Amino acid sequence: MEGVDHLAHERNRSQFDVNDMKIVWAGSREAFEVSDRMSRLVANDPAFRKDNRVHLTRKELFKNTLRKAAYAWKKIIELKLSEEEAGRLRFFVDEPAYTDLHWGMFVPFLKGQGTEEQLQKWLPLAYKMQIIGCYAQTELGHGSNVQWLETTATFDPKTDEFWWPGGLGKVSTHAVVFARLITNGRDYGVHGFIVQIRSLDDHSVLPGITIGDIGVKFGNGAYNTMDNGVMHFDHIRIPRNQLLMRFSQVTREGKYVQSDVPRQLVYGTMVYVRKTIVIDASNALSRAVCIATRYSAVRRQFGSQDGVETQVINYKTQQSRLFPLLASAYAFRFVGEWLQWLYTDVTQRLAANDFSTLPEAHACTAGLKSITTAATADGIEECRKLCGGHGYLCSSGLPELFAVYVPACTYEGDNVVLLLQVARFLVKTVSQLVSGKKPVGTTAYMGRLQHLMESTCKVQKAEDWLNPSIVLEAFEVRSARMSVECAKRLSQFTNQEEGFHELSPSLVEAAVAHCQLIIVAKFIEKLQGDIPGNGVKDQLQKLCSIYALFTLHKHLGDFLSTSTITPKQASLADDQLRSLYAQVRPNAVALVDAFNYTDHYLGSILGRYDGNVYPNLYDEAWKDPMNDTAVPDGYHEYIKPLLKQQLRNSRL
Numbered sequence: 001m002e003g004v005d006h007l008a009h010e011r012n013r014s015q016f017d018v019n020d021m022k023i024v025w026a027g028s029r030e031a032f033e034v035s036d037r038m039s040r041l042v043a044n045d046p047a048f049r050k051d052n053r054v055h056l057t058r059k060e061l062f063k064n065t066l067r068k069a070a071y072a073w074k075k076i077i078e079l080k081l082s083e084e085e086a087g088r089l090r091f092f093v094d095e096p097a098y099t100d101l102h103w104g105m106f107v108p109f110l111k112g113q114g115t116e117e118q119l120q121k122w123l124p125l126a127y128k129m130q131i132i133g134c135y136a137q138t139e140l141g142h143g144s145n146v147q148w149l150e151t152t153a154t155f156d157p158k159t160d161e162f163w164w165p166g167g168l169g170k171v172s173t174h175a176v177v178f179a180r181l182i183t184n185g186r187d188y189g190v191h192g193f194i195v196q197i198r199s200l201d202d203h204s205v206l207p208g209i210t211i212g213d214i215g216v217k218f219g220n221g222a223y224n225t226m227d228n229g230v231m232h233f234d235h236i237r238i239p240r241n242q243l244l245m246r247f248s249q250v251t252r253e254g255k256y257v258q259s260d261v262p263r264q265l266v267y268g269t270m271v272y273v274r275k276t277i278v279i280d281a282s283n284a285l286s287r288a289v290c291i292a293t294r295y296s297a298v299r300r301q302f303g304s305q306d307g308v309e310t311q312v313i314n315y316k317t318q319q320s321r322l323f324p325l326l327a328s329a330y331a332f333r334f335v336g337e338w339l340q341w342l343y344t345d346v347t348q349r350l351a352a353n354d355f356s357t358l359p360e361a362h363a364c365t366a367g368l369k370s371i372t373t374a375a376t377a378d379g380i381e382e383c384r385k386l387c388g389g390h391g392y393l394c395s396s397g398l399p400e401l402f403a404v405y406v407p408a409c410t411y412e413g414d415n416v417v418l419l420l421q422v423a424r425f426l427v428k429t430v431s432q433l434v435s436g437k438k439p440v441g442t443t444a445y446m447g448r449l450q451h452l453m454e455s456t457c458k459v460q461k462a463e464d465w466l467n468p469s470i471v472l473e474a475f476e477v478r479s480a481r482m483s484v485e486c487a488k489r490l491s492q493f494t495n496q497e498e499g500f501h502e503l504s505p506s507l508v509e510a511a512v513a514h515c516q517l518i519i520v521a522k523f524i525e526k527l528q529g530d531i532p533g534n535g536v537k538d539q540l541q542k543l544c545s546i547y548a549l550f551t552l553h554k555h556l557g558d559f560l561s562t563s564t565i566t567p568k569q570a571s572l573a574d575d576q577l578r579s580l581y582a583q584v585r586p587n588a589v590a591l592v593d594a595f596n597y598t599d600h601y602l603g604s605i606l607g608r609y610d611g612n613v614y615p616n617l618y619d620e621a622w623k624d625p626m627n628d629t630a631v632p633d634g635y636h637e638y639i640k641p642l643l644k645q646q647l648r649n650s651r652l
């Protein structure tokens with residue numbers, strides 16, 4: 001019962017209203033209520049049990065996922081859940097499944113790229129799950145380089161293999177297939193097509209198509225609930241109207257007609273999904289941080305006074321590893337909220353034929369997807385280490401979370417490839433300054449380039465680092481100077497592509513600096529708005545400062561080499577950071593309670609709400625099938641003869 005007492009004490013000492021913080025975390029009261037209701041619905045239904053996942057074989061695991069997905073769908077229909085409620089229910093089921101691709105990519109792709117007529121035909125089927133769709137873009141030989149996809153769609157197609165699409169291997173009946181459109185002998189580049197791949201009567205694969213699962217992936221269980229697939233086409237014919245024709249059409253005569261829109265709109269679903277992935281980064285990181293924080297408050301080692309050892313959360317090293325992750329989870333939440341706004345804004349503009357913010361939307365979603373997923377993947381692993389040996393047990397929830405999460409650094413665009421897109425955007429922005437083009441949105445700071453190139457940081461004492469405008473300017477100066485330096489060095493190359501290739505490691509660093517600036521800026525912006533709740537804003541201000549100053553500390557080389565700050569100012573930033581950690585310490589447990597995660601969703605004995613870790617860890621060990629018998633299978637074949645042999649040898 002020791003652990004129970006610890007967390008109750010932690011909760012009592014917090015200095016803000018956790019219920020108010022829950023609303024801020026969720027985004028609104030309504031969003032909180034939906035999430036709360038759906039998470040409890042899942043947690044209280046034994047059909048959604050997940051604690052036995054690690055003991056299942058791949059086939060059992062996959063069938064279990066199919067069962068849960070079908071059951072979840074039954075619940076959604078029975079309870080007449082709204083789209084938002086259904087999305088939250090699937091989220092809390094917490095098991096990657098073909099439905100993620102159906103609802104997350106297939107349906108959005110149809111909505112974004114279909115004509116009215118095509119929407120009328122396909123959307124009702126997809127909404128009722130009378131067809132199940134996946135997103136088949138990546139080929140065996142090409143993932144990042146979409147332009148070079150080899151699959152062609154002509155009247156006389158060649159053959160090729162798709163590789164990776166989730167939901168394809170065993171479940172989907174339809175796929176959005178990416179192929180280069182060839183008509184009248186001319187290649188018009190990559191387009192999306194709907195292709196039926198399985199029979200709607202008996203689920204058999206249609207003639208001319210070969211499909212399978214690509215095999216076991218990283219981690220035990222984890223993402224193996226997903227049937228990522230391989231697909232081979234051999235002279236498949238599809239009707240002309242299965243080219244999604246909102247932005248470009250092929251007439252009955254085979255004439256290609258391109259609407260007056262950027263061709264990059266065919267990549268629109270990727271922008272949508274990357275935005276979703278940023279929000280998801282805050283989910284995954286907050287979950288790991290919740291486990292590590294609660295456990296750090298329960299766990300005691302060394303420093304015994306009056307016979308009681310120190311809670312490991314009181315060690316300054318533990319705080320300096322854990323609290324930046326806590327701050328990052330909040331930072332990613334708010335930048336995700338802003339990205340949602342940006343996405344809605346760009347969508348409305350596109351509908352009105354205003355394409356001006358498309359490059360920024362692409363750069364922001366690509367860049368933020370990249371740095372939030374990288375930080376989250378590293379953060380989950382750090383949380384595992386923060387939990388010591390117990391963190392390595394699957395019952396901590398952390399190994400599975402890590403294994404499920406890490407591919408986010410690769411899917412929907414390899415992180416480095418995406419940062420290079422941001423770098424191109426930045427270099428272009430800098431070069432356009434010369435021609436007098438005024439940068440807007442997230443690059444507006446470049447419009448004050450002369451000031452940023454000349455300014456000096458005003459910090460004189462540690463508390464100055466709490467001033468948001470000083471912090472913001474330091475991030476702007478660092479980012480602007482890194483981008484300008486890259487642009488200068490690039491201009492020395494006669495061949496720009498060669499220069500870009502040569503300087504790409506520095507370009508990636510400049511892109512990271514720009515994206516971190518966005519995160520800091522959006523956190524500060526959030527705090528300038530109205531944030532109700534007793535003590536809530538104060539805590540968020542501390543977390544914002546921690547995120548900024550920790551990032552500064554981690555990338556000190558950039559800040560010093562660009563002369564943004566002096567070594568003395570860096571040392572003052574560290575002093576301030578230490579003081580902030582001490583201020584957050586009494587609130588740490590309440591700050592993770594604000595995520596409002598059920599024990600079912602956390603799936604972790606170390607992160608239990610009641611903190612009653614040890615008896616449950618002990619009980620869990622006995623549930624392992626390894627402990628079904630005291631003497632293991634294999635004793636008679638492999639252990640007994642060994643022991644007997646040693647006995648014989650010792651008698652010799």
Ligand SMILES: CCCCCCCCCC/C=C\CCCCCCCC(=O)SCCNC(=O)CCNC(=O)[C@H](O)C(C)(C)COP(=O)(O)OP(=O)(O)OC[C@H]1O[C@@H](n2cnc3c(N)ncnc32)[C@H](O)[C@@H]1OP(=O)(O)O
Pocket residue numbers: 096097100101103104105135137138143144145146147166264265267268270271273276277280358359362410411412413414417421424
């Ligand atoms: C599915 C639901 C997701 C939910 C997530 C939440 C998670 C929940 C729990 C997790 C469990 C399960 C869910 C798992 C879901 C996994 C889904 C994964 C699915 C996939 O991976 S699908 C395949 C994705 N593939 C990629 O992302 C490929 C990456 N490559 C590219 O995007 C591009 O090719 C490129 C590298 C960006 C560009 O290459 P290239 O230089 O060749 O570019 P182009 O010449 O074509 O264009 C240059 C020009 O165009 C601009 N541009 C490029 N892309 C875009 C864009 N998307 N929008 C706007 N503009 C774009 C570029 O900037 C250039 O502009 P310029 O000419 O310089 O002005």
Ligand SMILES: Cc1cc2nc3c(=O)[nH]c(=O)nc-3n(C[C@H](O)[C@H](O)[C@H](O)COP(=O)(O)OP(=O)(O)OC[C@H]3O[C@@H](n4cnc5c(N)ncnc54)[C@H](O)[C@@H]3O)c2cc1C
Pocket residue numbers: 101135136137138141142143144145163164165166223228407410411412413414415416417420
């Ligand atoms: C779990 C999972 C689920 C997936 N689901 C789907 C799906 O549903 N549908 C689908 O179509 N695809 C899916 N994918 C595929 C995924 O989108 C691709 O794997 C991803 O886009 C990366 O492409 P790639 O594999 O070709 O990597 P590569 O491009 O081959 O990357 C390999 C290495 O090369 C580097 N590199 C590549 N190009 C450059 C460059 N220009 N400059 C510098 N470095 C470079 C990368 O940084 C990386 O280090 C999934 C992948 C995973 C892991």
